[in-house]
Amino acid sequence: MTVRELVDELGLNIFNAGADLTRRITTVDINRPGLALAGYFRHHPAERIQLLGRTELSFLAVMDPREQARRLFALCSYEQTPCIVVSRGQQPPDVLLEEATARGLPVIGTAMVTTRAASVISTFLEARLAPETLIHGVLVDVYGIGILITGSSGIGKSETGLELIKRGHRLVADDAVIIRQVGEDTLVGSAPPLLRYLLEIRGLGVLNAMTLFGAGAVRTHKKVSMVIHLEAWRDDVAYDRLGIDEHTQRILGVDLPAVTIPVRPGRNLAVIVEVAAMNYRLKRMGYHAALEFTEQLRRAIDEHDDL
């Protein structure tokens, strides 16, 4: 995440054009360097974006010019500071621009009021700096449930995705899914920008799901709620027959409900994925078919004992 991306994506303006916009932003925290400007640099969080509001600029304005130059020199001297942001559409003082430009430190302006700027920037950074991983799989939105289909190459993930699109569900990403952890227990998946809406089917090649099936067939991102792992059917493996035990798969430290579906010619995987999605919804609504069934079975046995 560089300063240039921040400037471009939030539509900020740059005061010193020659500055180094490739500086990296590594933390979502933002600092208002009031104490630093007052001369106290111990524990100064230099690695954060430094946000100057009206208070900071008016404080600078009434300062003795030599003192002001010295503190701005110090403020701009940290290589790890990504940039200085000036809010409320204010013009930064010339001394600040000189010092910053000499160090290649970008000074950026926004028309937003200071607290608003702080919240907009940190919300943006939180989304962009979230832990991220790339997973080989297909992400589809089935009945509103984000399902990540995984499995080895050639097992039929994309074909299942295609069938699901034909059945009215939505494709988020095929083959490569970027997964970001946006909250404590929340993962959001999207396609790498280059592959958005694309799908690869062996024998047909690369297809664009949006132009083929329309805007209703795709989404840009979706919360991932469960994982369906496809694997080649093996006779020596005992597959889950009841669905009482809940399995999970850990992605970026988040445990997601997971099921393994054995693949065999003739099994309609799209239907199975659809039903898995509905079953997941039912469970969240409080109905667990497998547990309900075992409960009924237990009751039937108890009654039988009484006779």
Place this chain on the structure above:
Amino acid sequence: MVEQKVVVRLRSGLLARPAALFVQEANRYTAETFVEKDGKSVNAKSIMGIMSLAIGPGQEITIRAEGSDAEQAVKKLVEMVSKEE
């Protein structure tokens, strides 16, 4: 696990057609193969994954494989991308 860093010499990089050939080659091995660029690792058997990395000529990638024929896979794949054509 076998891994090797290599600078891509293919004149047009690993785009469309060369990527397809690369993936086809990777699929001939049973080993799990991966390509990594700038800290992002993708399955070398997936054409979309490879293309999402947008690997251009002169860029350094890491090819990694795990499995019985990992060594041959890495050797062959490295050879493919380091050819200048």
